[in-house]
Amino acid sequence: EQIDKRFFALPRFSNIHQFGDKLTQVKQWTGSEYKDILKVWLAALAPLFKGHPNHLKFLKSVADFILIAGYHSHTETTLRYLQDALHGISRNIHLVLPYHHNQSISKIPKIYSLFHYIECIEEMGSADNSDTEVSEAAHKNLLKDGYRASNKVDYIPQMLRYEIR
Secondary structure (H helix, E strand, O other), X not given: XXXXXXXXXOOOXXXXXXOOOXXXXXXXXXXXXXXXXXXXXXXXXXXXXXXXXXXXXXXXXXXXXXXXXXXXXXXXXXXHHHHHHHHHHHHHHHHOHHHOOOOOHHHOHHHHHHOOHHHHHHHHOOOOOOOOHHHHHHHXXXXXXXXXXXXXXXXXXXXHHHHHO
């Protein structure tokens, strides 16, 4: 409830997504919605972490890493920024591991994979095309078309048949 209130209280800006007061009730996010949250989560959550500066540093490091990793091209400087963000994550990861059942980074694939990003970018180039925004947009349109083509009763099997066609 506090998180919803904090995001709802953010000032309105033309290029910043507004999340309303039901943020924590959303079950599934798109890639672009995640990026929009990253742009504002420090401002929204900072007051909740008063007296816990390392938690806030962890959140900042995660946001920095995700946003920098998505650059269209990288230089030695941006890779150094990415390494700094990764260092901030690894320095404070212990703050969130107690909430994970096995408390091991290697058992959380999405976190463990972060430690290989820089190496992969150096070997294969930018990771900017590894997001899901294009496929999400196409999938969303297909879902809407499938739902419209259904009779709205027991629509999921009808949507699946529509998608297969």
